Amino acid sequence: MELTVQQAERIEGIVKAPPSKSYTHRAFIIAALAEGKSIIRDPLYSEDTNASLDACRAFGSEVQVDEDDGHCTIKGVGGQLKTPENVLNVKNSGTTLRIMTSVSALAPGYTVLTGDKSLRKRPMQDLLDSLKQLEVSAFSTRNNGMPPVIVKGGFKGGKTEIKGNVSSQFISSILIASPYAENAVNLHVKGKFISKPYVDMTLDIMRKFGVQAEYERSESSFHIEPQSYKKRNYTVEGDYSSASYIIAAAAALKSDVTIKNLLHDSKQGDKLIVDIVQDMGCDVKVKRDEVKISGHGKLKxxxxxxxxxxxxxxxVAALGSISHGKTRITGVEHARYKETDRIQTCASELSKLGVNVQEEKDGLLIEGGVHGGVVDSHMDHRLVMALYIIGLKVGNVTIKNASVYDVSFPKFPEIMKKLCRQENDTKKGY
Ligand SMILES: O=C(O)C1=C[C@@H](OP(=O)(O)O)[C@@H](O)[C@H](O)C1
Ligand SMILES: C=C(OP(=O)(O)O)C(=O)O
Structure with a gap:
């Protein structure tokens, strides 16, 4: 699918942020491990989270989705997982792949995990090595540390270490499965520890499902004793990553937008988007569970x-492109190991729109100034949504391979169309 985004004059209205993708994955998987029936309210149903739900079914949990309000009832296996009958194809979802790799060690027999072309390039070796120290036998079929991955049932526990600079999902993965290890698990994260808030989210929801996990923050060490998750009624909060596109559009244009369902005290690291647009000169008001943006269309x-x-x-790269002056993004070398090498794909697509952009090892240097043109998402959902924002600001941005927003935010075009006001309001959004 190709999408041409036209300029919008204003953006205004009240919307509810979509549910958190990260919390939805965790809620589905932890409820599937727990004993008894849990109810997950307001979960995200998207390509990625559906991959987790399918994997939960494959391990023997019973899943029912309510047709009226969409809540999900999961009858968990109480730590007694079934061996999946087939290979688990988790498509584009790195979170599912990583978390389910450790979970697979709780099922007897062999589990094979794979995914789409992009997923088969996502690093796994550090996780496989760390699991080995816990006497889990897991390896890449290609011997390059990438999927497909084979995991043999059996999770002894003990002491393990892992590097913290590639993906926090490795750490979340070990933590989530650890309560069902035969012995206590001691996990130490070595060196730089990136994407830490995602691990805080993991601990947060593990504790809400009744598990005790010790975290010695100053030492980057975790300790988990054998125990089990309890069934729960759990409501998924709104997603700051998905909301970042609405916030960015509102900051880029003249706007009056209220986004509900965004918790001020959320553990999500992506709530940083609020500070970023404020620093860029946008007026934002934050309440306990909503964010209100009043944009004047000029950013620095x-x-x-x-x-x-x-x-x-x-x-942020899209915002930098439509701002005055320079934007420097640092600290994010790990963005190279996502659906695409996002440092490289952002640089290549922005330069097609005339942006003066320089690729650095751990980020981007961007000089504001952008025009319309034809770009490619490289099948990366976050690129589609970011490039869309530039389209709303400058008009005539055609995005190839645009349908992949379904991976994390299926209602993205619908919500943007609802909020955007064109000059004569005939064409909305695109
Ligand atoms: O645990 C999670 O839910 C996620 C962790 C992050 O990955 P890294 O830890 O690999 O940076 C993030 O990029 C991803 O979208 C979701
Ligand atoms: C990197 C992402 O997700 P995952 O790692 O689950 O594929 C993302 O949503 O941007």
């Missing part, structure tokens, strides 16, 4: 470290 470049919020890279 900023310096920003995205170590803890890598998924904001495309959004």
């Amino acid at each position: 470049g900023v310096d920003v470290d995205l170590q803890n919020a890598p998924d904001l890279l495309p959004t």
Whole structure:
């Protein structure tokens, strides 16, 4: 699918942020491990989170989606997982792949995990090595540390270490499966620890499902005793990463937009987007569970470290392109290991729109100034949504391979169309 985005004059209205992708994955998987029936309210149904739900079914959980309000009832297996009958194809979802790799060690027999072309390039070796120290036998079939991955059932536990500079999902993965290891698990994260808020989210939801996990923050060490998750009624909060596109559009244009369902005290690192657009000169008011943006359409470049919020890279790169002056994004080398090498794909697509952009090892240097043109998402959902924002600002941006927003934010075009006001309001959004 190809999408041409036209200029919008204003953006205004009240919307509810879509549910958090990260919390939805975790809620589905932890409820599937718990004993008894959990109810997950307001979960995200998207390509990625559906991959987690399918994997939960494959391990023997019973899943029912309510047709009226969409809540999900999951009858968990109480730590007694079934061996999947087939290879688990988790499509484009890195979170599912990583978390389910450790979970697979709780099922007897062998589990094979794979995914689409992009997923088969996502690094796994550090996780496989760390699991080995816990006497889990897991390896890449291609011997390059990438999927397909084979995991043999059996999770002894003990002491393990892992590097913290590639993906926090490795750490979340070990933590989530650890309560069902035969012995206690001690996990130490070595060196730079990126994307830390995602691990805080993991601990947060593990504790809400009744598990005790110790975290010695200053030492980057975790300790989990054998125990089990309890069934729960759990409501998924709104997603700051998805909301970042609405916030960015509102900051880029004249606007009056209220986004509900965004918690002020959220553990999500991507709530940094609020500070970023404020630094760029946009007026934002934050309440307990909503964010209100009053944009005047003029932004200035900023310096920003995205170590803890890598998924904001495309959004901030788009904002930098439509701002006056320079934007420098640092700390985010790990964005190279996502659906695409996002440092490289952002640089290549922005330069097609006339942006003066320089690729750095751990980020981007952007000089504001952009025009319309034809770009490609490289099948990366976050690139589609970020490039769309530029289209709303400058008009005539055609995005190839645009349908992949379904991976994280299926209602993205619908919500943007609802909010955007064109000059004569005949064409909305695109
Ligand atoms: O645990 C999670 O839910 C996620 C962790 C982050 O990955 P890294 O830890 O690999 O940076 C993030 O980019 C991804 O979209 C979701
Ligand atoms: C990197 C992402 O997700 P995942 O790692 O789950 O594929 C993302 O949503 O931007």
